[in-house]
Amino acid sequence: MAVRLSDAVVPVHWATTWVLALVVFIIYTVDRLLDVRKPDMLPTARHTFHRRHAPVLWRVVAGAAGLALLLAIWLPGSVIKFGLVLGVLCAAYVAMVFRLPARHPALLAKEPLVALFFTAGVWGSVWVQRPSVSAVEWAQALMFLAIAFQNLLLFSVLELQEQLTVPQFSLATYWGPLLCDQLMRWLTFLVVGSSFFVCFTVTDRFAQRSALIQAIMSLVLYVIQRHPAYFLKNERYRWIGDGVFWLPALVL
Incomplete structure (x- = not known):
């Protein structure tokens, strides 16, 4: 939808959507896999699933990361630069959440930050391939x-x-x-x-x-x-x- 809203003559590169989908899956899954390592994590159904299948899921994440890196070869330079910056921010966020205690005030930024990262990935990956928005x-x-x-x-x-x-x-x-x-x-x-x-x-x-x-x-x-x-x-x-x-x- 974000691509269709842009009426530029040059199409958005085909690999953009696939890499974005893989990266979203990787971030979500790694976040859950790190969550289940915390001793105070609640035993919800989704966390129980990730704990039970952690070895398989880590291998799936590695495969998804390898495929994303392979597809990134065809991405325009502007998308790669944008993705690296956003990827570092997301990785820093996931690492911070994993290390902070259960009731640290910084955890209150979870909902707005995740919403911002998700929106930036969807729309930003399109916009960096456009001369104007x-x-x-x-x-x-x-x-x-x-x-x-x-x-x-x-x-x-x-x-x-x-x-x-x-x-x-x-x-x-x-x-x-x-x-x-x-x-x-x-x-x-x-x-x-x-x-x-x-x-x-x-x-x-x-x-x-x-x-x-x-x-x-x-x-x-x-x-x-x-x-x-x-x-x-x-x-x-x-x-x-x-x-x-x-x-x-x-x-x-």
Whole structure:
């Protein structure tokens, strides 16, 4: 979707999407594999899975890293430079989270930082291959950032509700569910409002469709927020909450 929003004549290099997908998988999996080494980590289903299959997952990560490095040979220099900078920042973040104690104040930056890294990877890998970035692209990237933050904050709140032992330190435990609920409402309002603003101010039909699909993404997360009892069953909120990031495929 980020690629299609750019109307430049020169296409975005084909390897960009594949390398980005591999790197996201690597970061997520390594983060979990390091988490399960902590003695105070809660035994959630996903952490139990990563602990049980750690040897296999480390080999899968190594294979994904090797494939990503191989594909990076064909990437433009601008993407490689951007990726190196973002990769160092992500690696520093993962190392910091692994070494800090369970309730260190720096861990409160987890939700906004991960949302920022994710958004930067998706949109930045496209933008560094363009001579300029339009205001519409900036608007849609900021909408995407709000959705990513909404997703992570929602997960933190629902994790707080489903855990019977001491909850993991996060913005949900620091701010409390009520303040987080209000913030997520405002994020939905801003994304939906921005979507309608884009639709009424631009003539590009694809930009209009992509703005609307992002509004739907935010609204789906809002529905999960409003009905936690239903979506906590069998961790439905995880499947559907992360599944919203597949919705942009509908407008391609």
